[in-house]
Amino acid sequence: MSTIQAVRVHGYGGPEQLRLESVPRPEPQEGEVLLRVYAIGVNPIDWKIRAGLFQDFFPKQFPYIPGYDVAGIIEGVGPGVTTWSVGQEVFGQGTKGTYAEYIVTAASALAPKPTTISFAEAAAIPVGAMTAWKALFQNGELQAGQRVLVLGAAGGVGAFAVQLAKWGGAQVIGTASTANLAFVRSLGAEQVIDYTTTPITPTALEELAVQAVDLVIDGVGGEVGRSALAVVRRGGKLISLVEPPAPELAQRYGVETMMVQSPPPEDCLKTIARLVDEGQLRVTTGRIFPFREVREAHMLSQTGHGRGRIVLQLD
Template sequence: MMNEMEAVRYSEFGGPEVLKVERVKRPEPKEDEVLVRVHSSGVLPIDWKIRQGWMPMPVHFPVIPGSAFAGVIEKVGASVTEFKVGQEVFGRTSNGSYATYTTVSIDTIALKLESIGFNEAAAISGGATTAWQVLFNDGNVKAGDRVLIHGAAGGVGLFAIQFAKWMGAHVTATAGPTNLEYVRSIGADMVIDYTSTQFEKVVQDMDFVLDTVGGETLEKSWSVIRKGGVLISIAGQPSLERAQEKGVRLIKPSRAFAKKDLETIAQLMDEGKVKGFVGQKFSLHEAAQAHELSQRGHGRGRIILQIVE
């Protein structure tokens, strides 16, 4: 039926098995929204953390997971003049993106350039935008800074390396053995195999550390930051007391979402200065497998649900 769509939903917290594909009513855009036919959706770690019930945020069941997407505008709200039906867009929705359709505010989407595929575009919101925000909006990384990126082969890390290099920083990256050459090939000046080398013994006086791993990696990072340096973790809760004791600036990553960042990143990709990274691709009906893979970690690039072949 024309007013229905397929969507992945869950009605209770739990493992990947709670994800079910269901036929549901297709949403209607509010006056400042557009309805998008979703072609690709990014699978972000926060998607499965919310599904597990690990995030301190209100959840109203049933939930359609996902926020990062790319697709084609199917319908525009009454007051929308900036976009029109048929345009290819990408960005972030708060209404779920693991579905054949989603509604989204025009404030959180941008036009997709022809040179960028739908899968690549879906990897921008989440991976690339997070990297951009923490490096420049939060961390104020500049040319000449010594930057350490943990989890450099992940959806955020791969973009963080490229953005930091584009800005003129010196980049040290930690990654697993199968990703070392890849991480080096996209610009890292020094690459450390975390399985065989203790980074804290070979790195020191960093101006900026981006932790996407958490746990022990985060704890060991205190010793490699210079006094007055910056630590941002998107995977843990660093200790404020420790930061004060070490003289390190601890910055909590902002949740702000800037449309201009989407447009800037897309332009850099169009100019060939930054590459997008699509990891493994799954269909909408394979969302549970996609979550299992994301939870295991150690992958390369962004996992994608390819909804339109």
């Protein structure tokens, strides 16, 4: 039996719970493919699940392999799979964890990798871009000409939300720290607010002429999300990636609030890949770590700061 290297978690806790181990190479079952992994996107949900913060919603059986975002090459196909063949370059989501040299995943969870970018860049896309897509176009029902406020505009989701909102014909305002202001502007935001020098309060937003906002994409939550409600027009929406403000408060402002919800449209990843290859969507990787430095990657992700998606790269 051949073995591979995989990162496994044996119990809820800190980054030390991430252990690089030899495990049997998985076999694709009905409807699955075997993927040789080239790069893995590190999402905040990966450390939140590892830390046990989501045990009520996503209880884990130990040991488990973390991770959702992945890019690699098809190495084998399971029974009934006709959509993929060995050697194709793909990206998408791992349905059984992605922190491994080889994974099996549902054939339907992958799309052809954009041809103009690296595997590391491709692995930085799936959760971030699909969450942004759902929040803007499905839950947010964004229309061209509307005004969108993206809270946390430099992150793995926010950077896509800014660009996709622009692509959808919206005007975009973003919030970021000083080091990321120029970056968010370069993505197309008309106005970028430095939350480190201008704390996001209703008064501060009004003073900056941020008003009559149609849609807020909230990747920050808490007091920041609550403050944003004050500048949304009556009948507008706030789509939260973390926790929507209390319903009573939303009602007082006449704003519809909800958590971003899945699933995305069937061809979402394919459309995103096309936009990347057409040069309409830029992919930003955060720091790229070698696979063996997975603990360092989680420590950085836990800070909640940075630009683009952190990536683990395999040899």
